[in-house]
Amino acid sequence: MSKVIKVKEADAELRSRSFEEVVLGYTEEEALAEAGRCLQCKNPICSSGCPVGVDIKKFIYYITQKDYAAAYQTIREKNNFPAICGRVCPAEYQCRNACVFTKKGSPFASEKAINIHYLERFVADACMKQGTAVTASRPELSGFKVAVVGAGPAGMCCAGELARWGVKVVIFEGLHDTGGVLRYGIPPFRLPREVLDFEINELKKLDVEIIPNFIVGRTRSVKELFAEGFHAVFLGLGAGIPSFLNIPGENLGGVYSANEFLTRVNLMKAYEFPKCHTPVEVGRHVVVIGGGNTAMDAARVALRLQKMSGLEPDTTILYRRTEMEMPARRLEIEHAREEGVKFELLVNPKAFFGDKKGRVTKVRCARCELGAPDVSGRRRPVELAGSEFEMECDVAVEAIGLKANEILTKVTPEIKVDKWGDVVVDSQTMETSLKNVFAGGDIVGGEGTVIEAMGMAKRAARAIIDRLLMERKEERK
Ligand SMILES: Cc1cc2nc3c(=O)[nH]c(=O)nc-3n(C[C@H](O)[C@H](O)[C@H](O)COP(=O)(O)OP(=O)(O)OC[C@H]3O[C@@H](n4cnc5c(N)ncnc54)[C@H](O)[C@@H]3O)c2cc1C
Numbered sequence: 001m002s003k004v005i006k007v008k009e010a011d012a013e014l015r016s017r018s019f020e021e022v023v024l025g026y027t028e029e030e031a032l033a034e035a036g037r038c039l040q041c042k043n044p045i046c047s048s049g050c051p052v053g054v055d056i057k058k059f060i061y062y063i064t065q066k067d068y069a070a071a072y073q074t075i076r077e078k079n080n081f082p083a084i085c086g087r088v089c090p091a092e093y094q095c096r097n098a099c100v101f102t103k104k105g106s107p108f109a110s111e112k113a114i115n116i117h118y119l120e121r122f123v124a125d126a127c128m129k130q131g132t133a134v135t136a137s138r139p140e141l142s143g144f145k146v147a148v149v150g151a152g153p154a155g156m157c158c159a160g161e162l163a164r165w166g167v168k169v170v171i172f173e174g175l176h177d178t179g180g181v182l183r184y185g186i187p188p189f190r191l192p193r194e195v196l197d198f199e200i201n202e203l204k205k206l207d208v209e210i211i212p213n214f215i216v217g218r219t220r221s222v223k224e225l226f227a228e229g230f231h232a233v234f235l236g237l238g239a240g241i242p243s244f245l246n247i248p249g250e251n252l253g254g255v256y257s258a259n260e261f262l263t264r265v266n267l268m269k270a271y272e273f274p275k276c277h278t279p280v281e282v283g284r285h286v287v288v289i290g291g292g293n294t295a296m297d298a299a300r301v302a303l304r305l306q307k308m309s310g311l312e313p314d315t316t317i318l319y320r321r322t323e324m325e326m327p328a329r330r331l332e333i334e335h336a337r338e339e340g341v342k343f344e345l346l347v348n349p350k351a352f353f354g355d356k357k358g359r360v361t362k363v364r365c366a367r368c369e370l371g372a373p374d375v376s377g378r379r380r381p382v383e384l385a386g387s388e389f390e391m392e393c394d395v396a397v398e399a400i401g402l403k404a405n406e407i408l409t410k411v412t413p414e415i416k417v418d419k420w421g422d423v424v425v426d427s428q429t430m431e432t433s434l435k436n437v438f439a440g441g442d443i444v445g446g447e448g449t450v451i452e453a454m455g456m457a458k459r460a461a462r463a464i465i466d467r468l469l470m471e472r473k474e475e476r477k
Pocket residue numbers: 088089090149150151152153154155172173174175178179180181182185186214215216217236237238239240262293294295297329405407408440441442443447448449450451453
């Protein structure tokens with residue numbers, strides 16, 4: 001079997017001094033060689049690993065024929081944002097894990113599995129450079145208006161699907177900029193902003209209107225949107241409220257939620273202070289608590305800020321289980337480590353301590369071992385008696401999970417939520433308990449992935465389209 005084509009990455013030392021992209025992507029020659037490794041299985045199973053069911057075999061075939069436009073169209077039939085997904089999808093658990101080169105039942109993809117995500121990115125980038133995109137629209141549903149709440153991947157995907165049918169879509173976004181977590185959470189060294197901006201411009205070309213600084217539930221209620229003539233509403237609210245450790249000292253200066261820390265840096269460009277007015281002082285010692293993508297992003301951002309301000313980098317991730325249980329992508333863990341982020345595993349923070357000015361100076365932790373599995377199926381960390389120790393820290397970032405933002409649902413009691421505040425939907429149509437209100441993405445079922453959010457948004461869009469087509473039929477009777 002021919003050799004796996006590794007993707008090139010920027011040098012770890014150099015890249016960790018800037019916010020430039022880390023993974024450099026395939027050249028044409030490399031993409032052709034990697035695509036050439038695909039067996040073009042008679043009964044391909046790789047697509048079953050993709051939450052939106054991209055026809056992987058077909059698009060890879062088109063690459064081998066150098067027909068990149070056809071490859072792009074094939075991906076776009078199912079995936080609205082290939083340049084984004086080619087960069088952030090956890091392919092090792094999804095498409096690559098379903099590749100025939102990965103052993104059945106394995107938790108991660110085999111090294112030998114086709115690098116489907118890098119091929120997707122290659123095609124998307126090639127077409128983005130040429131300005132190729134799918135703008136064709138069918139006017140069948142012109143005259144109908146749908147409100148989309150939230151400009152994250154779920155909202156943007158639903159908007160794109162509807163606009164292609166001629167529906168007038170207005171996206172209402174609470175923040176001053178679009179993209180949701182793609183802009184305020186994921187740092188530009190993983191997802192360059194020009195890629196995100198390209199996809200958002202594509203939506204605008206489809207005549208999707210985006211209204212920022214507009215919080216549905218505050219600025220207007222869902223009821224008022226219907227009164228203004230919207231035929232349906234899609235909620236892509238995300239999971240924007242951070243969870244906290246609830247330990248002593250959490251209110252000290254310098255203790256951030258990852259959401260606030262990353263938003264200051266990514267959305268408000270803290271790294272350009274004083275040009276941008278949202279400083280983040282990282283200090284000499286940073287600890288980041290958590291083991292997910294958010295923790296990796298926060299740690300890699302903190303380390304960059306330390307290096308860029310001329311400090312000796314000292315950023316440590318504290319995680320109460322082992323690396324095996326970390327929910328972060330393997331690649332992000334590897335990248336963090338290569339760049340110099342330190343890991344203290346099987347460690348549980350107990351309290352923060354501060355100085356007279358109320359700023360955090362140290363964190364007390366206990367060491368743990370793994371016990372029996374908990375409800376999540378992962379082995380529970382059990383603290384070891386007498387194992388407490390302290391670490392210096394000038395900044396602590398808590399990245400231990402996100403919950404639903406309930407601004408909208410609290411004032412709309414007709415929309416049923418579960419005990420976590422997530423919106424309850426019909427899993428086929430994604431319709432909520434309030435007629436003509438649909439939902440998808442992290443607000444349904446909690447923190448997930450970009451492609452899962454898009455999968456739900458597409459299902460909701462399909463159900464909205466079917467309903468509007470029925471209404472059109474009725475109108476014509
Ligand atoms: C730091 C971080 C890194 C991640 N890395 C990855 C990764 O590498 N790969 C991956 O697949 N997934 C990753 N994820 C998860 C992924 O980003 C989410 O699953 C995805 O963004 C969910 O999309 P969404 O549209 O549901 O929500 P969001 O992206 O959260 O977007 C929701 C939007 O709705 C807006 N909003 C909320 N309420 C209102 C309201 N009432 N009125 C108006 N607007 C409102 C918010 O401001 C926000 O812009 C990461 C998450 C985080 C936090």
